[in-house]
Amino acid sequence: MIPNWLMQRVYLTPNKIALSYEKESWTFKQLHQVSMRYARQLKTNQLQSGDRIALLGASNVEMVFMIHACLLAGIEIVMLNNRLTDLEIDWQIEDAEVKAVLFADEFEAKIKSNKMDKISFSTVTQSRESPFGIEENWSPDQTVTIMYTSGTTGFPKGVRQTVNNHTSSALSSVLNLGLEENDVWLCTMPLFHISGFSILVRSVLYGMEVRLYEKFDAKKVAREIYEGTITRMSVVSVMLNQILLELERQEKTAHASFKTMLAGGGSIPIDYLKRANACRIPILQTYGMTETSSQTATLSANDALRKIGSAGKPLFFNQIKIKGATRAKEHGEVFIRGPHVTPGYIGRFQENSPLIDGWLPTGDIGYLDEEGYLYIVDRRSDLIISGGENIYPAEIENVLAAHPKVHEVGVCGKEHPKWGQTPVAFVVVSEKVEAEELMKYCEGQLAKYKVPSDIIFIESLPRNASNKLLRRELKQWLSQQ
C-alpha cells in the first residue's frame, strides 16, 4: 500500500513550491487544487478510476495538471510521444484499447482513429465538475503509466509502469543523489518520456520543486545553472554540449548550489566530461530505459573521469548481472532486476512476459569491471539513439520495405556531431526510385527524428548464413565511406 502521491504530499508540505514555469509558480496546495478540479471535470467526461486513457500534449504546465488529475483519479495514462506521426499514434492508442484520448487542442490533427472518445483539454477545463471518491492509498501493482517502446520487431510495445516501479525508482535515486530542502530539478525533457515523467514523480515524493521548460533553451538553462536557481537537471548529450558552449562563451561556471547533471540517453563524449569539469558541473551518467522507469545504474561524478565510458553501478534496490559471465570484464547480455522493473506489457504483447526468472534481459551487451562498474559495449537490437530519442532500425525498415519500389532495406546509425547518431538506410531497389521519394514516404509514417538522414542504394544486403541481416556490417561500410 502506497499513499496517493500528491494527496499525501499536499498534506505534508502544502506551502512548498511544487512547480514553476517562467515567472509563475505553484505550491503543492495550488497544484493539488487545480489537478483535483481537472479530475472532477474528467469525471464529468465519464473518465474515472480504472479507466485507461491516452494523453497527448506539450511538456507544459497544463500537461502537468492533466497528468496529476489522472493520477489523483486513478486513471491509467498512455503517454503519447507528440513527435510521432498520426499513423504511429493511431497504432499505439488502438493497441492500448484506451477509452479516450485526451489531447491538448493544438494536437487535434494528430489523432485520426475513431475507435475511442477524443476529448480536448479545453473541453475538459470547460466542463462542470463532478465529485468522485478518491483513493487515499494505491496498490503497489497498480499501473500508473504506459509508455511505448519499440524493439527487435519494430512494433512498439506498451510498457506498464506501476506505482511501485515509479516509487522505488525515486527512492533508489534519492539514496544515490541525496536531497536538500532547497532542491529544484529543471525539467526540459519531454514529460511523455520516462526521463521527464520521473522528475514529476520525484517532485511529489520528495516535496521538491520542478522548474519546467516547454522547450530546451541552452542560454536560459546556462543562466539558471550559474545563477543557482536550479540544483539538479536531466540532460542528453546534445543538450549538455549546448549548455557548456553557453557557459564557455560567457566564461561562467555553475553556482555552488548546483548538485547534479543527470546525463542519460547514451554515453557522453570525454571532451564534454572534461569541459563540464572545468565548468564545475557534476555529471552523473546514467543507464536506464522505459522498462525500468528511469535510472537503473548511475556513475557518480567523482568516478566520471576515472571510469570513462561506464554507466556506473546499480542504484541501491537494483541489481545488474551479465548473462553467462563468470568473471569481471566478460561480455554478455545485461540483465536487470529490482522493484523498478516493469511487470510487463499491454496490448498485443500482453502475453509476452519481458522477464526471465524475474530478470529483465535488456538486449544490450555489456560487462562489469573488477569493481562492479557497468560498461555498455553494444546497444540492444542495434538501437540508434538520436538526441536522446530511441530509434529501432526495424521500425524504419518495416516502413521502407513496404514501398512498392523497394526490394529490401537495412538501417543502422551514423555518428552525428550534434545528435550523437542519425539513422541511415541501405536500400536494394526493385525499380529505380529517388532518395527524396523514399524520404517523403517515410515522413508520412515516421516521426521526423526517425526519418533516415541518408539513403544509400546498394546491390545487396550483408546477411549471415541463416540469412539474418548483419547491421554491424552496414556500420562498417559507413565508416569506410
Added chain:
Amino acid sequence: MIPNWLMQRVYLTPNKIALSYEKESWTFKQLHQVSMRYARQLKTNQLQSGDRIALLGASNVEMVFMIHACLLAGIEIVMLNNRLTDLEIDWQIEDAEVKAVLFADEFEAKIKSNKMDKISFSTVTQSRESPFGIEENWSPDQTVTIMYTSGTTGFPKGVRQTVNNHTSSALSSVLNLGLEENDVWLCTMPLFHISGFSILVRSVLYGMEVRLYEKFDAKKVAREIYEGTITRMSVVSVMLNQILLELERQEKTAHASFKTMLAGGGSIPIDYLKRANACRIPILQTYGMTETSSQTATLSANDALRKIGSAGKPLFFNQIKIKGATRAKEHGEVFIRGPHVTPGYIGRFQENSPLIDGWLPTGDIGYLDEEGYLYIVDRRSDLIISGGENIYPAEIENVLAAHPKVHEVGVCGKEHPKWGQTPVAFVVVSEKVEAEELMKYCEGQLAKYKVPSDIIFIESLPRNASNKLLRRELKQWLSQQ
C-alpha cells in the same frame, strides 16, 4: 526482495566512511570485512541463517560489528537492554526461546539462565572461521531484530522488526530530512534501542557515516556540533539540555553544516526549543516507538515554535488517524498504519496481533489539528518516560505487589528537572515496612531507571467503580503535595 544491506552498500561505496569512534574510522569495506569475519566465526559456533540469538553489549564498535555479522548471516537478533537486571534479561531470553546469548565479556554476570548457549564476544572472535552461504537478497517480511517493550500488563512483549519495517523507516526519514554527501549522524543513543539501531540502518542504506559514542558526553558533543564534524544527531530531552548548556557556557552556535537534531522520547520543553533556536540547532521533534521501527511522525524545525507541543506530521509512507474522531482537534486514541509498523510479537504474545484492521493502536491519546499536525495529550498506559527510557507503571507494580508486606501498589510518573519524569510508588502495606527495604527489593529485579524515586505510603488506592486503578488521581495527589 530487498538487497542484503551491507553487502549491497559495500559494492556501491566501498571507500566511504561507514563508522567512526574517537580517532578511529572504518570504511564500508572495512566494516564489511570485519563483520564477515565475525559471521564466519559465528558459523563455527553453530550460529547461522534462520537462528535467533540475543545480543547483550555496550554501544561500541565491537557491538556494531557483531550486529552486522548477524545481519549478514541472516541471524535474528533479540536486542537486550544492558541496563536491565539479570531477572529481566532472563525473562526476555527465555520468552524469545533464543538458541544462544551473545554477550560482551563484561556483561557475563547478567546472564543467569541456563536454557541456551552462552557465547562471549571473545569466544567468537577467537574462533576459527567457517564459510557460509550468504543471502544476497532478503524477503521483506524477514525478521531482523526483536526489541522488548512493556505495556498495560507489565509483561514485556518481543516486538518483531522486519527488513521492510527498517528499510521503509529509513526511506521515509530520508524524504523528510534529506540527505547530503557529507552527512555524519552522531549516535549516542543505545544501539539496543530503536533510536540507536535505526541510525545503523540509515548508515548502510544511505552510505552515511555513523559517529559512535559509547556514552553521551555533552562537552564532546557540543564541540562536534560547533566544529561541524557531525551533521545529524538523535537526542532525548535531557541530553539536549546538557548540550545547550555547554554551547551557552562556551558562547558557541552550531556549525552551518549541522542539519538535524532529531528529538524523541517525549516532548521537548519550550525553553529548550527557544535556546536551541538561539544556538542555531534545528530541532525536529519526533514521535515513534519500538512497534514502528523509529519515527512515525516528525515536526519540522520550521514549525517548532509555531506548533509547540506537536509531534508533527506523519512521514511520507506513514498514516496516522485518531480513532473515532470526526473533526479536527477531537481527542482519541492514536492509530498508525504503514510499512514501518511491526507485523507482531514473538514468545508468549505471539498470537496477540497488535493490529486492528491493519492499524496499530498506540494506546496514546492525541488529536490532529486543522492542518493535520499530531498532538499527544496523554501517553499510553500512563507511560512514564525517564531520560528517554520507557517505563510502564504495571511493571513496577507487579514487582512491588509481590513483596510479602505490600498489600497493593500504584505507580505514576513525577516531573523531574533532569530526567523529565521518574516513577513514584504509592503503597498500601499489609505490615509495616521501610521505604528503603522496598527500594532495595526493586533494585534486585528492575533496571535502575525503573526503581521508584519515592515511595509514598497511603491508606488505600484510588479506584473507579469497576475497581480499576486511577493512576491519574495518583498524579493529582503528587501535584498537591
